Amino acid sequence: xxxxxxxxxxRDGSVRRVSHEALTAGRAxxxxxxxxxxxxxxxxxxxxxxxxGAWGADKVFVAAGDTVAQYQxxxxxxAAVARAQAGxxxxxxxxxxxxxxxxxxxxxxxxxxxxLSDVTAIAHDGGIVVHRPxxxxxxxxxxxxxxxxxxxxxxxxxxxxxxxxxxxxxxxVPVPDEAPRARTVAVKESDGAALDVxxxxxVISGGRGLKEPEHFKLIExxxxxxxxAAVGASRAVVxxxxxxHAEQVxxxxxxxxxxxxxxxxxxxxxxxxxxxxxxKVIVAINKDKDAPIFKVxxxxxxxxxxxxxxxxxxxxxxxRGN
Amino acid sequence: xxxxxxxxxxxxxxxxxxxxADGKSIDEGGVKFVLNxxxxxxxxxxxxxxxxxxxxxxxxFALGGDAAQETIRTALAMGADRGVLLKVxxxxxxxxxxxxxxxxxxxxxxxxxxxxxxxAIDDYAxxxxxxxxxxxxxxxxxxxxKLTIADGKGTAEREVEGGMEVxxxxxxxxxxxxxxxxxxxxxALKGIMMAKKKxxxxxxITLGAGGIELVALTLPPERQEGRILGEGPDAVPALIEAxxxxxxxx
Ligand SMILES: Cc1cc2nc3c(=O)[nH]c(=O)nc-3n(C[C@H](O)[C@H](O)[C@H](O)COP(=O)(O)OP(=O)(O)OC[C@H]3O[C@@H](n4cnc5c(N)ncnc54)[C@H](O)[C@@H]3O)c2cc1C
Ligand SMILES: Nc1ncnc2c1ncn2[C@@H]1O[C@H](COP(=O)(O)O)[C@@H](O)[C@H]1O
Numbered sequence: 001x002x003x004x005x006x007x008x009x010x011r012d013g014s015v016r017r018v019s020h021e022a023l024t025a026g027r028a029x030x031x032x033x034x035x036x037x038x039x040x041x042x043x044x045x046x047x048x049x050x051x052x053g054a055w056g057a058d059k060v061f062v063a064a065g066d067t068v069a070q071y072q073x074x075x076x077x078x079a080a081v082a083r084a085q086a087g088x089x090x091x092x093x094x095x096x097x098x099x100x101x102x103x104x105x106x107x108x109x110x111x112x113x114x115x116l117s118d119v120t121a122i123a124h125d126g127g128i129v130v131h132r133p134x135x136x137x138x139x140x141x142x143x144x145x146x147x148x149x150x151x152x153x154x155x156x157x158x159x160x161x162x163x164x165x166x167x168x169x170x171x172x173v174p175v176p177d178e179a180p181r182a183r184t185v186a187v188k189e190s191d192g193a194a195l196d197v198x199x200x201x202x203v204i205s206g207g208r209g210l211k212e213p214e215h216f217k218l219i220e221x222x223x224x225x226x227x228x229a230a231v232g233a234s235r236a237v238v239x240x241x242x243x244x245h246a247e248q249v250x251x252x253x254x255x256x257x258x259x260x261x262x263x264x265x266x267x268x269x270x271x272x273x274x275x276x277x278x279x280k281v282i283v284a285i286n287k288d289k290d291a292p293i294f295k296v297x298x299x300x301x302x303x304x305x306x307x308x309x310x311x312x313x314x315x316x317x318x319x320r321g322n
Numbered sequence: 323x324x325x326x327x328x329x330x331x332x333x334x335x336x337x338x339x340x341x342x343a344d345g346k347s348i349d350e351g352g353v354k355f356v357l358n359x360x361x362x363x364x365x366x367x368x369x370x371x372x373x374x375x376x377x378x379x380x381x382x383f384a385l386g387g388d389a390a391q392e393t394i395r396t397a398l399a400m401g402a403d404r405g406v407l408l409k410v411x412x413x414x415x416x417x418x419x420x421x422x423x424x425x426x427x428x429x430x431x432x433x434x435x436x437x438x439x440x441x442a443i444d445d446y447a448x449x450x451x452x453x454x455x456x457x458x459x460x461x462x463x464x465x466x467x468k469l470t471i472a473d474g475k476g477t478a479e480r481e482v483e484g485g486m487e488v489x490x491x492x493x494x495x496x497x498x499x500x501x502x503x504x505x506x507x508x509x510a511l512k513g514i515m516m517a518k519k520k521x522x523x524x525x526x527i528t529l530g531a532g533g534i535e536l537v538a539l540t541l542p543p544e545r546q547e548g549r550i551l552g553e554g555p556d557a558v559p560a561l562i563e564a565x566x567x568x569x570x571x572x
Contacts, residue, residue, distance in 0.1 A: 072486070073462070096448075098482035102464045105417070105449035109456035114416045114533040115449045129537065134446050135461040138339040139348065140540050141445075143415065147533025148493035181461035196483035203569075245467070245502050246481055251443065252359065253333055253503045271335055277545065281442045281562065281569040290549070295544050299564050303554035311558045319562060319572050 002090035003035040007080045010043040018095030020161035026093045027056030032124035037238035044069035053168015064176040078176035115151045136251045136274030157257045172275035191261040195230040199252045205232030209265020213242035218309040225316040250275035268293025323378035325368040326433040329361040331393040332444040357396045362506040363499035369401045398517035399509030405522040410569025421453035440465040440498045455496035462496035463489045528541035
């Protein structure tokens with residue numbers, strides 16, 4: 001009877017939403033395997049793992065210390081691997097975030113196990129079967145795990161966190177003291193961007209149709225009107241230096257799957273679609289009725305964005321009470 | 323400075339994907355293959371670092387079929403010194419197997435730095451470079467958009483949600499390249515001519531078994547045909563209504 005291990009991610013001591021998603025996906029897989037869901041949490045001294053049982057964890061192993069307050073590749077990998085080797089785990093799950101994309105391959109390499117990255121669906125059918133987008137989302141790969149264990153990173157915003165109360169028993173484990181060959185020495189916070197475009201439930205993206213960088217104020221205002229939205233951008237405006245690369249959506253930017261995506265003054269080039277086609281609802285505003293973005297949009301408005309945006313921002317403010 | 327760069331042959335980003343008859347791969351008919359976008363940044367960075375150091379070597383490694391020789395030639399045309407093709411029928415589906423094969427080849431190469439792309443735009447694994455670092459037991463930093471190397475040490479910056487992480491490491495190390503690291507040069511005609519004469523070694527190898535099996539490759543579900551709600555500002559109320567009642571996101 002195999003178990004599942006979720007490796008959790010924290011920021012300033014609080015467990016991030018993507019980890020609730022990993023626990024939810026892990027719980028479902030553990031149930032299918034008839035096993036337990038365990039979790040590893042590495043973070044600052046005093047970090048609390050209370051309440052993780054609510055998301056389905058049977059047991060949580062906590063390695064806390066000030067040397068691992070922020071992500072450090074070596075001890076984080078060592079802590080996850082130590083746990084993974086101490087039990088019988090069919091899969092190790094984590095979020096496909098900046099941290100997960102770095103940590104996942106380390107864990108897999110140390111376990112000599114395959115990694116299945118940026119997975120959007122997990123099933124159990126005589127073995128673990130996952131779905132993952134490849135070729136920039138232009139195809140979906142179905143892979144079956146044939147080995148004893150594997151590492152799976154899940155695409156953020158794709159598995160809806162669901163409460164499912166389990167024991168969530170907390171056990172303290174030591175912080176591994178593996179000598180680091182690489183160390184994170186600083187994290188320079190970028191101003192503003194509290195909500196990352198890859199993780200936000202709503203993304204408002206602007207493109208070259210905005211004509212000038214100052215006009216992104218319209219995009220920012222619509223995001224503020226929603227409250228829980230992040231600003232995104234096409235590559236054209238990132239390359240022009242109007243917006244930071246962190247906001248770029250698409251093949252050479254971020255892949256996003258928000259509940260709601262606005263493409264405003266964006267033509268819908270194949271490389272842009274690669275980054276947002278899995279959004280649940282897509283809205284496009286473009287003055288060109290033949291723009292390719294309308295082919296993937298659920299709702300479109302044909303028109304001059306400078307005329308459409310002001311009343312739209314007001315209407316959303318009213319609807320949201322922001 | 324002795325630098326290795328891992329390069330992969332992948333379909334161009336403009337490719338319209340069609341599924342081949344086997345239901346497990348893409349139909350390669352009419353597909354243009356290129357040097358992986360992120361590997362271009364890796365090659366450029368290697369060339370810059372060698373130029374800075376004033377001496378050294380840039381060697382490129384590809385794991386793939388015979389056609390990957392073209393990909394190696396592209397890197398040689400940019401300015402790399404020599405190439406090695408680890409010849410197999412096709413690159414493996416399991417990134418660990420690819421990392422194992424590349425790491426085995428790089429292990430005794432005496433490289434100060436191994437550069438990779440952050441991901442290959444075909445399999446989107448975002449894994450092989452970091453795995454090579456772990457297999458070799460050396461430092462690694464992934465998705466790096468700024469890199470400085472001096473006195474046997476490196477400093478890398480990588481984008482994380484809401485900021486940039488600054489990582490310090492000692493050489494030898496693996497660094498995987500993100501967009502923004504540099505502006506890759508285009509191979510000049512002279513470079514293309516010279517590339518033809520540069521050494522390219524072909525080594526047939528046997529891959530490890532790996533722990534995954536490719537079951538199927540399918541096209542993503544078509545998005546339901548959407549609706550144009552109207553023209554100009556007059557369409558705003560209809561949009562708000564649709565977001566509220568149909569999509570239930572407001
Ligand atoms: C290797 C490679 C990787 C790439 N990666 C990415 C990527 O990650 N992300 C990405 O986005 N692109 C990427 N691209 C670029 C992509 O091909 C497009 O060039 C880019 O997406 C275009 O950006 P855009 O839609 O803002 O600009 P444009 O294509 O110029 O479109 C502007 C749109 O605004 C509309 N418009 C103009 N004025 C108004 C107005 N007043 N009101 C309403 N609408 C208006 C126009 O009708 C037009 O549709 C990549 C390209 C390559 C080759
Ligand atoms: N078959 C291969 N041959 C050479 N390098 C590869 C191969 N596969 C992956 N890589 C390297 O690893 C990086 C990440 O690839 P991946 O983990 O497959 O997304 C690529 O950008 C290459 O630098």
